[in-house]
Amino acid sequence: xxxxxxxxxxxxxxxxxxxxxxxxxxxxxxxxxxxxxxxxxxxxxxxxxxxxxxxxxxxxxxxxxxxxxxxxxxxxxxxxxxxxxxxxxxxxxxxxxxxxxxxxxxxxxxxxxxxxxxxxxxxxxxxxxxxxxxxxxxxxxxxxxxxxxxxxxxxxxxxxxxxxx
Numbered sequence: 001x002x003x004x005x006x007x008x009x010x011x012x013x014x015x016x017x018x019x020x021x022x023x024x025x026x027x028x029x030x031x032x033x034x035x036x037x038x039x040x041x042x043x044x045x046x047x048x049x050x051x052x053x054x055x056x057x058x059x060x061x062x063x064x065x066x067x068x069x070x071x072x073x074x075x076x077x078x079x080x081x082x083x084x085x086x087x088x089x090x091x092x093x094x095x096x097x098x099x100x101x102x103x104x105x106x107x108x109x110x111x112x113x114x115x116x117x118x119x120x121x122x123x124x125x126x127x128x129x130x131x132x133x134x135x136x137x138x139x140x141x142x143x144x145x146x147x148x149x150x151x152x153x154x155x156x157x158x159x160x161x162x163x164x165x
Contacts (some may be wrong), residue, residue, distance in 0.1 A: 011027075011137075012111070012114065012137050012138030012139055012142065013104065013105075013111070013113075013114030013115070013116075013138055014111035014112075014113035014114040014136070014137045014138040014144060015027060015114075015137055015138070015144060016114060017113050017114035017154065018113060018114075018144065018146070018154070021154055023146060023150045023154060024146065024147075024150070025144045025145060025146040025150075026144070026145040026146075027137060027142065027143070027144055027145075028047050028134065028142070028143045028144070028145060029141060029142050029143075030042075030043065030046035030047060030141050030142075030143075031046070031141060032140040032141030038073065039056070039108040039109075039136075039140060040054055040055075040056040040073025041073055043073070043134065043136075043143050044073055044074075044134075047134065047143065049134055050074075051072065051073045051074035052072045052074045052075075052126065052130075053072075053130050053132070053133050053134060054072065054073045054074075054133070054134045054135075054143070055070045055071060055072055055073065055123075055124070055127065055133050055134065055135050056070070056071060056072075056073045056135075056136075057069075057070055057110045057111060057112045057135060057136055058070075058071065058077050058093070058110075059093075059094040059098075059099035059102070059103065059110065059119070060077070060079060060082055060091045060092060060093055060094055061091065061092050061093070061094045061095075062082065062083050062086055062088040062090070062091045062120075063083070063088040063089055063090055063091075065086075065088070065119075065120065066094055066098065066099070066102055066119050067082065067086055067088075067091070067119060067120045067121070067122065068103075068112055068115075068119045068120065068121040068122070068155070069082050069121075069122050069124075069162055070112050070121065070122070070123045070124060070127070070135060070151070070157070071124045071162060071163035072124060072126055072127075072163055074165070075163040075164055075165040076163065076164055076165050077162060077163065077164075078161075078162055078163065078164045079091040079092065079093075081160065081161060081162045081164075082122055082162045084160075085122045085158050085160035085162055086120055086122060086158060102115070102116065102117050102119065103115040103116055103117070103119070104116030104117075105136075105138050105139075106140070108136075108140045109136055109138055109139045109140045109142075110136060110138075111135060111136040111137055111138040111144075112135055112136075112151065112155050112157075113135070113138070113144070113151070113154060113155065114138060118155075118156075120158075121155040121156065121157040121158070122157060122158045122159075122160055122162050123148065123151060123152050123155070123157040123158070123159050123160075124159075124160070124161065124162050124163040125159055125160055125161045125162075126161075126163055127148035127151070127152075127159070128148055128149075128159065130148060131147065132145050132146060132147055132148075133145070133146070133147075133148050133151070135151065
């Protein structure tokens, strides 16, 4: 019991990973509305940040391998482009239960950082147009802001044009 409380006191696995890496970041908390139709758009609005600077973390299955895609909430994931970015042929959205089990996060709070099992990651190339971007900190209602370069480095991400719209 004390171990769990200590873990929570230190933050989410994402913020713990950022702190351990010595990466500069800012945490932004907001009141999450469970009725919100889009977690990412809700975050952008609550934080007063342009939706092209807030990125959602999606988990897809690329040729049998779970793969993380980080794309702006203002657009959509191009599954063909994701598959191509990792040298695959076919991509489909992963089963939500498998995504939660593998990452250790709940849907709407999946972070590209601090996952239970590190997955191949692709960051949309549009991230490089911004000094900082926001991604989930591992809990609904909690975002971390950091440089896209730091995010790519920490996740060993491929940077490729995988977003559309």
